[in-house]
Amino acid sequence: MLSPSLVLLSNQSALGQALDIIANNVANSNTGAFKREGIEFDTLVNQPTGGQPINFVTDRSTYRDTSTGPIQPTGNQLDLAIEGSGYFQVQIPDGTTRYTRSGSFHLNEQGEIATQSGQLVLSDGGAPIIVPDTVREITVTGDGTVSARVNNGVDLAVLGKVGIASFANEQQMQPQGNGLYTTTQTPLPTVDKAIVIQGSLEQSNVKPINEMTDLIRVQRAYEQAANMISQENQRLDNAITVLAKTTAN
C-alpha cells in the first residue's frame, strides 16, 4: 500500500545522485582535459507475490563523454594536446602506468618531462624523456616526436617520442582524480587517429548550458516527486478518515 511513496523515494534518491554528477561537472568546467559525466537511470522491477510488478528507479551507471574538448593555444612549448582519441602515459611513484589527456607538462629537476604533479611522462618505449639542460627550444611534432635544438640552435636532435596509448573501450577506464585514468586493458598496438598539438591545451568538454538545463530538470523532477509524495500522503489520510467513519457507523 505504501509502494507509490517508495517508488517516488527511489526516484528522489536517484535524482540526488544526478545532482552530485552535475555539481562535479560544473566544478570541473575549467579543469584541463576533464570529460563530463552523465548518469543513466534504470528500472528495478519488484514483483510482489500475487501483485502487479512495481518499477523502482535506480541510478545504474555513470558514463563519460569522451569527445575532445576545445583546444586552446597557450604558446607554452611543453603544453601538449591530443586531437582525436588517445592518452599520454605517465608513471606514478609506485612504478605503474596511468593515462591522462591533460598535457600541461614541464621539466623536473633532472630534465625529464613530467606532469604538474611530478609524474613522469613516458615515451613510446616506456622510458622517461630527458631534455639536456643546454637546450633552448623544444619541438614536438604531430606524431609526438620530441626534438630539441642543440649546438647553439644549429642541429635538431631527436630526444624521444611521447607515447600515446589508445584503448578499445574508453568507458572501461576508471578516473582516479588528478586527471589520471587507470584500466586493465592493454593499449591497442597502433594509434592512427591521434595528433599531438604543441603549444595548446585541451580544455574541459563540459558545456555550461547543458549542465544548467540539466540542473533545472533535476530540480523540477525532484519537486514533482516531493509533491506527489505529499499528495499520496493526503490520499492515505483521507482513506483512513473515511474508512474509520464507515466502520464506526
Place this chain on the structure above:
Amino acid sequence: MRALSIAATGMEAQQLNVEVISNNIANLSTTGFKSSRTEFQDLLYQNMRSVGSQSSDTGTILPSGLAVGLGVMPAATYRINSQGNLSVTSNPLDMAINGLGYFQVQLPDGTTAYTRSGSLQLNQTGQLVTADGYQIIPSITVPATATSITVNASGQVLATISGQVNQQTLGQLQLASFIDPAGLDAIGQNLLKETQASGTPVTGNPNTNQFGSIVQGSIETSNVDIVSQITDLITAQRAYEMNSKVINTADQMLSTANQMKS
C-alpha cells in the same frame, strides 16, 4: 547531498583563479614579470559500482560503473616563461635578456636570487646593482672617470674612460639557467630563488650555448597578454556563478525535501 560541497570546491578553485589573474593584470607593466596560470585537477572519485567488476557467476562484467567525482582542486600555479617584449629605453644601464637566462643577484643575507629585470643602476662605489641596491654577480665596478658604458650581446661590459683612446673592459656579465624555470620560487621584488624543483643553476656567458643575448638600452616588459587575461577573468567569473547556482539548486532541493508533508 554531496552537491553542496562539490560546488563549494568549484567556487574556491575559481576564486583562486581570479586571484592569480588579478595579480597578472596588476603586474602588467612590471619589468620582466612572467604571468601565471592556475591548473586544476579533478578530485577523487567515489565508486559505488566499480566498472569492470563481475556482474554474474558466468563472468559477465559491468560495462560501466557508477562513480561520483568529488569536485576540483587547484593543482599548480604555473609560471609561463615566454619572452616578454623588449622596450627601448636608451638608458645604457637597462639590459634585457633576449632568450633564456637570469641575472644573478646577491641578496643582503648572502644567498643568490635570480631576475629577468635588467634595469640596473650604479651604487655609491660604482658597482652594478638592481633597483633595490642588490649587487649583480659577478660584481662589475664602473670607475668614476668613465664617460660611457657599452654592453655587447655577449655580456662584455666596456667603458670609455676620459683621456683614453681604447675602451677598457670592466667585466663579463654572466647568466644562470635552470632546467625547469617554472620551478623557481618567486619571492617578490622581481626576484626568484632556486628550489629543488628548478634544479641547480648552470651559469655561462650570454650568447653561448642555451643562453640568450644581452640587449643594452632595453628592458623586457611583462609577458602578460591582457586580452587573454580578461577573457580568462570572464570565464572564471561565469564558472563561479554556475557553481553558486548549483549550491542554490541543491539548497532548494533540500528545502523541497524539508517541506514534504508528513
